[in-house]
Amino acid sequence: MPHSEKMSKGTALITGGAVRLGKIFCETLAKAGYKLAIHYNSSSQQAAATAEKFRKAGVDCETFQFDFSEKNDVSDLITNVRKQFPDLNVLINSASVYDQATMMETPELILERQFKVNFQAPYLLTQAFAQQCRSGNVINIIDNKIAFNQYQYSAYVLSKKTLAEFTRLAAVELAPNVRVNGIAPGVVLPASVRGQDYIDWRVEGIPLKQQGETDNIAQALQYLLTNDFVCGQILFVDGGESLTNTGQNSANYK
Ligand SMILES: NC(=O)c1ccc[n+]([C@@H]2O[C@H](COP(=O)([O-])OP(=O)(O)OC[C@H]3O[C@@H](n4cnc5c(N)ncnc54)[C@H](OP(=O)(O)O)[C@@H]3O)[C@@H](O)[C@H]2O)c1
Secondary structure, eight states: OOGGGSOOOOEEEETTTTSHHHHHHHHHHHHTTOEEEEEESSOHHHHHHHHHHHHHTTOOEEEEEOOTTSSSOTHHHHHHHHHHOTTEEEEEEOOOOOOOBOGGGOOHHHHHHHHIIIIIHHHHHHHHHHHHHOSEEEEEEOOGGGGSOOTTBHHHHHHHHHHHHHHHHHHHHHTTTEEEEEEEEOSSSOOTTOOHHHHHHHHHTSTTOSOOOHHHHHHHHHHHHHOTTOOSOEEEESTTGGGOOOOSOGGGOO
């Protein structure tokens, strides 16, 4: 059945929705019966192509450009989306930047950009969403790196750990009208610079001995959206990788 023939469940705004995992979230939400507000920053062609694909399938869909690293009012994005889709009721904070740098290698510019895109934007978007939409769901896309002290990604990890704490705080503040939860993916879609050797090596360290499929993340999104007794949770979808931090103990003492 074409999507348009289903009863609309409302509209979902997906930040960074034009490519990679963001696009998977769009597909998941369209299948679930939502209209789509696809946010992008630099991927204008991919956003247009993605939107066209959805429209052909009967999904009501628009694209919205916004750079979260610039000095501008992030709440404008929610205002603009609501002009087009007054029934906005889902916000997926997926846009993110990922810089590898220790604290000693991190200039102020990188620290600022990591926090503006990965934490400040989701914070201000959630605030504007709650003020303007008044009810619905917010899902923050975090990272299983929050379970570790990977100082080699200092500003990135700190921005995601802060986003995880914000997820819990906002969940309490905004309940019962807005439900806030998070997903912490593990190895699913590694950056294109990563080769198969690297992925195989990472998989060795994962208890379930497998790389995640995008469908595993899509299922987590569906679960958090539909289970209305779940509040302020961060669902790790990582094959157990985040549980491997055993430390030194008498059993492994030689
Ligand atoms: N991929 C994985 O396996 C994995 C693992 C752990 C966690 N995650 C998390 O899952 C989410 C999606 O991951 P991904 O790998 O699919 O994403 P990604 O390729 O790292 O990028 C996501 C999007 O962020 C947007 N973005 C970057 N800078 C921006 C800015 N200044 N203003 C506004 N938007 C900006 C980009 O939009 P444009 O392309 O339009 O510029 C991009 O499409 C992220 O939050 C990531 O941390 C992913």
